[in-house]
Amino acid sequence: MQIRKLNINEAPPIDLLLLADPSLPLVKEYLNTGDCYVAENNKEIIGVYVLLSKSPETIELINIAVSESAQGKGIGKQLIMDAIQRSKVKGYQTIEVGTGNSSIGQLALYQKCGFRITSIDRDFFTRHYKEDIFENGIWCRDMIRLSQQLN
Numbered sequence: 486m487q488i489r490k491l492n493i494n495e496a497p498p499i500d501l502l503l504l505a506d507p508s509l510p511l512v513k514e515y516l517n518t519g520d521c522y523v524a525e526n527n528k529e530i531i532g533v534y535v536l537l538s539k540s541p542e543t544i545e546l547i548n549i550a551v552s553e554s555a556q557g558k559g560i561g562k563q564l565i566m567d568a569i570q571r572s573k574v575k576g577y578q579t580i581e582v583g584t585g586n587s588s589i590g591q592l593a594l595y596q597k598c599g600f601r602i603t604s605i606d607r608d609f610f611t612r613h614y615k616e617d618i619f620e621n622g623i624w625c626r627d628m629i630r631l632s633q634q635l636n
């Protein structure tokens with residue numbers, strides 16, 4: 486598997502990006518300003534992440550997804566470690582990520598990759614998403630923000 490930056494004239498893997506974020510307008514917005522990286526296996530794109538610079542010191546992992554058939558094999562973890570490494574090389578001091586209060590697996594994964602919870606943006610999802618989101622039998626309302634120092 487190879488992880489590489491999406492080429493300038495290459496279509497981003499929208500279906501994969503929508504697995505992580507159901508809002509197409511939001512996905513399109515951060516694809517314009519962020520950097521998109523893809524995981525490729527035998528020319529097939531099986532994973533994606535997007536990094537978005539928030540300030541000269543801080544970068545956000547704004548989307549990460551692995552195709553359903555390839556999940557649970559360590560690819561998500563490899564993508565996160567790649568995002569952390571690239572952010573370090575770019576000179577950022579902090580990397581941030583946010584996920585829903587109902588995203589139990591993602592919360593486990595981010596903490597296994599060194600992130601710690603910094604804050605909770607209550608009602609973020611009810612404010613920004615038209616449809617109610619349910620996951621693991623839990624109403625997704627609050628954004629859990631996590632971060633890690635890179636230096």
Ligand code: COA
Pocket residue numbers: 504505506549550551552555556557558559560561562563583584585588589590591593594597
């Ligand atoms: N519950 C508990 N732990 C979980 C988990 C779950 N549902 N899902 C993953 N993990 C843990 C694994 O146990 C593993 O830990 P280990 O290395 O100690 O065994 C670790 O996270 C890495 O798992 P990995 O196989 O690398 O994850 P993945 O390739 O399936 O990718 C996602 C994880 C979240 C990217 C993938 O499931 C996905 O694309 N989901 C849909 C999109 C999404 O929700 N994106 C994130 C939005 S915040």
